[in-house]
Amino acid sequence: MSMNAIQFQRGLSLAQFQAQYGSEPQCERALVAARWPQGFRCAHCGCKRYFLTRNGQGRQLWECFLCGYQSSSIAGTVMEHTKLPLTVWFVAMYLMTQHKGGISALALKRHLGVSYKSAWLLKHKLMQTMAQHDASYRLQGRVEIDDAYLGGERAGHINGGRKAANKSAFVAAVQTRPDGRPLYVHLTPVADFTNQDMRQWAQQHLAPGCHVVSDGTRAFAQVCQAQATHERYVTGGGRQGAQTPQLRWVNTVLGNLKTSLAGTYHSFDHAKYAGRYLAEFAYRFNRRFDLPAMLPRLLKALATTAALPLKVIRGSEASS
Template structure:
């Protein structure tokens, strides 16, 4: 798969590829869920790719019930935008997407957020497991550098405030990030308990809010950054730090500014690429197809600027 692939230049080829990716066993009715019991509707008056379910008699296309539904943007441009976002390690700006696809910035911005929503895990399995290690760490995104220490003591909102992000990284596995209001035991414990398998080995820095949650796992080891300790045998949080380096380079170098309202979707984008990285044997084409398989049930609409609603 490359930029000259027919699925990026022809809407019919794009539709065929999307159907093969999402419907490997035949058309799936989004209304009743019946598999391979639909008839393709042909004729001049029929829309391309239209099916009628033989069970519930409703009509549908491959985009019904997905983030692509009711979009006037050709399907080949949707697939190209998905490929560009899935293959860009540090992200790609909506301005660049707009120039590449030949659409307005407003359209490109909306497309990017829809694709980020598709990349969001809906029912994620816990990270880790028996004999597996999960690292937990926190960082601060955006705002003014002089406010970094203020935000660490007490999260503040308004101009210059940094946004707190907590990330859980499974060594040789997935990453999962959360935008939190405050970095303390009250906010972090529920996240760690619900996102990490209790049989895992937890690795953190020396922050006090990891002490009690760590007691509920197979083991918990912490390194003391304040004393200059960063690695002690298998104990370290360097994997999480590496994830943060990619995240921050993307936000600073590509997006420049990320609003608090949409930070969670940018985090989902970086989590998705990290969890489907080349180091796990996943190439750009495979990563793109995985994103296309996740587009269902996440239709995202904007009523007014900054106000999101789900259909």
């Protein structure tokens, strides 16, 4: 049996991480380079000239030469108002990108030496950034899709419908390469698998001209409303349905997702936060071809994503 080159590729080792991001100045320089790759530009007037100064907490500030507006490297980003050192953020990014199965907020608390509240908030800001960063991509070419659920007795298939206790519906979609192997995945929460919900999902997540392969769920025919062609297989439920060769990769992804969530999280409020946990899994999957680059790419997303208000991040306590 040949070795899977993707699975056995070199990641970003702990020694390499420490060498690149082991101190606060190193993290600051990396963040500044990610936020202003062409050099500082004032957010108020666009001026490129500035003075360097520091605030009362010792954080470096860029003061615009023209209008006097002061900005730190984290102002206007997801990290705005954080009281945690940048090194803590970078360790969290390292753990969330280099661990295949992810890491819970409780485990982050122990690794980072911060309170559970801080670890939970940091993790959810990172997950929300991942979700927003991938949301605009539309799947192309051949796409396998399936209806799936979080919670309940069976997480992968319909069992009493969406309204069954403790179940949240989502669409699993996998874009495959010309050689048939998976390339990109979308895991998107939906209200239900109705014609209206699937039509809206298809218009948002499918590029015109793609070819969709699905099981017998009737609402999936709505992908044609997004100018996609549709190939349907009535597979039935259980093991037989999961072994349908035309839907091999979407079922494989769902199996890996279930294993990842069960092995990492004791529980979480999927009714509120399913989108983020699904996005975290998808973010790592979609960038699995280059593990060392995953952290700098997430840093770039953090540096260019607008600040996330607390009310957006935290609707209630989570139990992850």
